[in-house]
Amino acid sequence: MAVRPATEKRTRASAPTSGTKKPGKTSNPTVNYQVAEFDKDDEFKAYHDMLLIRRFEEKAGQLYGMGLIGGFCHLYIGQEAVVVGIQKALREGEDQVTTSYRDHGHMLACGMDPKGVMAELTGRQGGYSRGKGGSMHMFSREKQFFGGHGIVGAQVPIGAGLAFANKYRGNDNVSVVYFGDGAANQGQVYETFNMAQLWKLPVIFVIENNRYAMGTSVSRSSAQTDFAKRGESFNIPGEQVDGMDVRAVNAAADRAVEWARTGNGPYILEMQTYRYRGHSMSDPAKYRSKDEVQKMRDERDPIEQVRKRLVEKGWASEEDLKEIDKKVRAVVTEAADFASADAEPDPSELWTDILR
Amino acid sequence: MAIDILMPALSPTMEEGKLTKWLKKVGDDVKSGDVLAEIETDKATMEIEAVDEGKLLEILVAEGTEGVKVNAVIARVGEEGEAATGKPEAGEAPQPAAEAAPAEKTQPMAQASSTVPAAPAVKAEADPDIPAGTEFESKTVREALREAMAEEMRRDEDVFLMGEEVAEYQGAYKISQGLLDEFGARRVIDTPITEHGFAGIGVGAAFAGLKPIVEFMTFNFAMQAIDQIINSAAKTLYMSGGQMGCPIVFRGPNGAAARVGAQHSQDYAAWYGMIPGLKVVMPYSAADAKGLLKAAIRDPNPVIFLENEVLYGHHFEVPKLDDYVLPIGKARIHKAGKDVTIVSFGMGMSYAIKAADELAGLGIDAEVIDLRTIRPMDIETVVNSVKKTGRCVTVEEGWPQGSVGSEIAYQIQANVFDYLDAPVARITGKDVPMPYAANLEKLALPNVGEVIEAVRAVTYR
Numbered sequence: 177m178a179v180r181p182a183t184e185k186r187t188r189a190s191a192p193t194s195g196t197k198k199p200g201k202t203s204n205p206t207v208n209y210q211v212a213e214f215d216k217d218d219e220f221k222a223y224h225d226m227l228l229i230r231r232f233e234e235k236a237g238q239l240y241g242m243g244l245i246g247g248f249c250h251l252y253i254g255q256e257a258v259v260v261g262i263q264k265a266l267r268e269g270e271d272q273v274t275t276s277y278r279d280h281g282h283m284l285a286c287g288m289d290p291k292g293v294m295a296e297l298t299g300r301q302g303g304y305s306r307g308k309g310g311s312m313h314m315f316s317r318e319k320q321f322f323g324g325h326g327i328v329g330a331q332v333p334i335g336a337g338l339a340f341a342n343k344y345r346g347n348d349n350v351s352v353v354y355f356g357d358g359a360a361n362q363g364q365v366y367e368t369f370n371m372a373q374l375w376k377l378p379v380i381f382v383i384e385n386n387r388y389a390m391g392t393s394v395s396r397s398s399a400q401t402d403f404a405k406r407g408e409s410f411n412i413p414g415e416q417v418d419g420m421d422v423r424a425v426n427a428a429a430d431r432a433v434e435w436a437r438t439g440n441g442p443y444i445l446e447m448q449t450y451r452y453r454g455h456s457m458s459d460p461a462k463y464r465s466k467d468e469v470q471k472m473r474d475e476r477d478p479i480e481q482v483r484k485r486l487v488e489k490g491w492a493s494e495e496d497l498k499e500i501d502k503k504v505r506a507v508v509t510e511a512a513d514f515a516s517a518d519a520e521p522d523p524s525e526l527w528t529d530i531l532r
Numbered sequence: 533m534a535i536d537i538l539m540p541a542l543s544p545t546m547e548e549g550k551l552t553k554w555l556k557k558v559g560d561d562v563k564s565g566d567v568l569a570e571i572e573t574d575k576a577t578m579e580i581e582a583v584d585e586g587k588l589l590e591i592l593v594a595e596g597t598e599g600v601k602v603n604a605v606i607a608r609v610g611e612e613g614e615a616a617t618g619k620p621e622a623g624e625a626p627q628p629a630a631e632a633a634p635a636e637k638t639q640p641m642a643q644a645s646s647t648v649p650a651a652p653a654v655k656a657e658a659d660p661d662i663p664a665g666t667e668f669e670s671k672t673v674r675e676a677l678r679e680a681m682a683e684e685m686r687r688d689e690d691v692f693l694m695g696e697e698v699a700e701y702q703g704a705y706k707i708s709q710g711l712l713d714e715f716g717a718r719r720v721i722d723t724p725i726t727e728h729g730f731a732g733i734g735v736g737a738a739f740a741g742l743k744p745i746v747e748f749m750t751f752n753f754a755m756q757a758i759d760q761i762i763n764s765a766a767k768t769l770y771m772s773g774g775q776m777g778c779p780i781v782f783r784g785p786n787g788a789a790a791r792v793g794a795q796h797s798q799d800y801a802a803w804y805g806m807i808p809g810l811k812v813v814m815p816y817s818a819a820d821a822k823g824l825l826k827a828a829i830r831d832p833n834p835v836i837f838l839e840n841e842v843l844y845g846h847h848f849e850v851p852k853l854d855d856y857v858l859p860i861g862k863a864r865i866h867k868a869g870k871d872v873t874i875v876s877f878g879m880g881m882s883y884a885i886k887a888a889d890e891l892a893g894l895g896i897d898a899e900v901i902d903l904r905t906i907r908p909m910d911i912e913t914v915v916n917s918v919k920k921t922g923r924c925v926t927v928e929e930g931w932p933q934g935s936v937g938s939e940i941a942y943q944i945q946a947n948v949f950d951y952l953d954a955p956v957a958r959i960t961g962k963d964v965p966m967p968y969a970a971n972l973e974k975l976a977l978p979n980v981g982e983v984i985e986a987v988r989a990v991t992y993r
Contacts, residue, residue, distance in 0.1 A: 234564075234583045237583075238540075238583065240540070240541065240542075241538065241540025241541055241542065241602075242538065242540070242541070242602075242603055243541045243602055243603065246544060247544050248544070272740070274736075303773070304772075304773065304775075305771055305772050305773035305775070306773035306774070307773075308770055308771060308773055309771040309772060309773065310771075313768075313771035313772070314772070315768075315771075315772040315775050315776055316775070317775050317776070322736070322739055322776075323768070323771075323772070323776075324771075325764070326763070327759055327763050327764075330732065330759060330760065330763060330764055332732070333728070333729050333730075333731070333732025333733045333735070333736060333760065334732050334733075334735055334736035334739065334760075334764060335736060336732070336733050336736060337732060337733040337734060337735055337736015337737040337738070337739065337740070338736045338737070338739060338740050339736075340733055340736065340737045340740075340742075341736070341737045341740030341741065341742050342740075344692070344718070344737070344742060351736075363728065364728045364729050364732060364760075367724075367726040367728055367729025367730075367732075368729050368732065368733070370724060370726065370729070371723065371724065371726065371729055371730065371733060374724070452565070457542055457543070458542055458543035458544065458546075458573065458575055458576070458578075459576075460576040460577055460578045460579070462576075466567075473565060523647075523648075523649045524649050526648070526649055527649065527651055527652055528774065529769050529770045529772075529773060529774040530769065530770055530808050530809055531769070531809065531811070531833045532769065532777055532832040532833055
């Protein structure tokens with residue numbers, strides 16, 4: 177399950193042709209290195225969107241340190257290419273997205289307002305859940321973002337249920353449900369795989385394999401570490417994808433979305449990724465070496481990969497990139513200021529939203 | 533502009549910590565991701581990472597210092613040549629590990645108010661009037677439930693039924709008999725035996741605005757799915773600040789059937805009755821089963837609808853009306869009386885009614901209340917009755933500790949203590965797993981004799 181380094185070893189493939197009915201291999205022993213062609217605008221957008229997530233998460237880490245964010249706070253730093261690459265393949269506001277408690281990046285990628293997300297983290301009235309959900313429980317009907325679920329694996333049947341609704345209504349929307357390598361060992365995941373394939377539900381299961389289920393490495397928790405194979409006995413196609421390269425993620429997502437949207441049923445994407453920070457803010461991450469983390473940051477960083485390409489191709493100067501960074505920081509600072517200054521929910525909110 | 537590095541809180545409970553070690557020294561270049569220092573929290577040794585770039589200008593808390601308060605300034609990072617002041621710059625915001633967030637805008641979290649706002653009062657609607665001259669017909673609970681589902685499926689395309697053996701097998705208990713023929717496989721869906729999974733799929737479909745009826749072959753099997761019912765269905769409206777909503781009905785037989793042993797004989801009324809965000813309905817009669825199931829399907833909230841296998845075949849009079857819908861949350865006075873109030877629901881009603889009949893022969897006029905809904909509970913009807921009778925006996929099949937009867941007893945003493953002429957008595961199932969042996973099973977369940985005895989005790993007769 178090694179994440180292959182060295183980008184130059186990858187074979188390039190052209191952008192996927194639409195209308196393809198061919199699924200990914202069901203038992204692909206290697207990582208799929210096919211990458212989507214990104215033009216200048218694509219690269220700029222990917223750079224911006226990933227940087228926004230990273231800066232947002234760094235700021236969330238700071239606010240946690242200051243005691244403004246309480247409870248559990250799970251940062252997405254390192255995994256940005258996954259949500260950004262997948263979101264690019266989706267129809268915003270139509271296709272549904274559901275994920276676990278490590279959800280800030282998914283919400284930003286879905287186009288949710290950073291101010292509303294940050295204000296939810298600080299438990300304020302302007303948060304997406306009016307301060308009553310917190311870091312792990314946020315939703316946006318407008319963006320078709322269905323949470324933000326705190327129980328490991330619980331989002332998986334819910335994501336399939338959203339796909340069920342698409343099929344029931346006869347529309348061609350797809351539901352993307354993200355879960356981790358840890359959740360991939362939960363029983364309800366396989367109950368869902370079975371029904372999703374049985375009923376040909378338009379659902380894409382994205383397994384974000386960041387190598388550690390809290391502190392337990394994949395090799396210590398999983399008898400089958402090739403997560404793309406986890407749907408094999410249900411005949412669900414799956415592929416392992418270099419989740420640190422936003423172009424590879426996007427190419428795989430295009431294939432999966434096409435597959436699901438055209439009525440072929442579910443699809444599994446194992447995104448080989450890495451989280452730089454601990455499982456949550458209070459995790460000292462002693463289960464891995466500093467070298468391992470540093471090597472990932474130095475050699476595989478998803479944002480750095482795009483930055484390099486932008487510069488090498490002459491599409492962006494260092495000044496251009498600094499300008500983007502400045503803009504992103506301003507957005508994040510504005511979000512943090514709002515989330516710090518906004519009022520806590522009115523005490524009367526204690527009793528609202530229990531029943532309709 | 534120099535940036536203050538603050539002692540961070542790195543666990544939900546941390547208030548102070550030890551600065552164990554500095555990994556950078558004054559004058560060192562610092563870049564994003566560099567570990568500046570190690571601190572010891574209440575749980576573990578953690579690293580403080582830099583977010584921005586610059587030089588470490590000064591260290592204000594020496595390594596080895598214990599009891600460093602969260603948010604104390606421990607170091608400063610900035611550009612070369614900036615003054616080391618030894619104290620935070622006036623007017624600059626304290627900031628752990630980087631950028632400035634203006635402190636004057638930061639509103640510290642208010643102290644939790646000690647006065648908790650009162651829960652809003654819930655007023656249950658009254659049952660609709662049945663027009664004079666309405667015909668009644670004798671129906672089983674089974675037929676009533678089937679009619680309720682069929683009528684609602686005809687009325688609303690978004691309503692569908694899913695569960696084990698609901699379609700081609702025509703229902704394990706034949707509740708869904710004929711529905712596949714009328715509505716087709718798109719809307720009457722056989723699931724694999726996979727409660728946790730299909731409950732979750734139902735919840736997801738309800739989040740998307742459909743109105744699933746999820747049948748559990750029995751509620752005992754819903755234990756496999758209880759995380760989806762409580763954590764996903766019941767709580768998400770609240771956790772989403774009112775955005776989501778989950779219009780779903782979980783229904784199926786609940787409680788003891790006959791001789792099926794401990795794992796298949798359990799009453800979940802009190803379990804689900806505890807959960808905010810759920811409505812819990814447990815009808816006794818066929819008319820109530822029909823009117824309340826129709827209401828449950830239309831309700832925008834998750835509803836737990838607890839049926840009883842033994843009652844499925846019992847006949848009751850059901851009004852012949854096109855659209856008979858009853859309010860959830862309203863108790864029904866089954867029989868008026870003046871000497872004692874007997875409160876029950878579901879199967880418990882069969883003991884209560886028989887007991888009341890026999891008590892009449894002893895000259896004791898019992899008022900029998902069928903709660904019908906466990907949550908929200910119509911305590912007003914119970915309390916008004918107790919004001920009149922001064923005495924109350926509750927009857928249910930569930931276990932005693934934390935039972936529905938316990939809650940009723942609490943509510944009575946809190947609301948009408950002065951009206952009571954005797955302690956509230958509680959008849960429940962015995963505090964044991966359900967035994968298989970016929971004689972033991974009989975002993976484990978409540979019986980009419982126990983109810984009569986309890987009534988005689990509270991009426992001192």
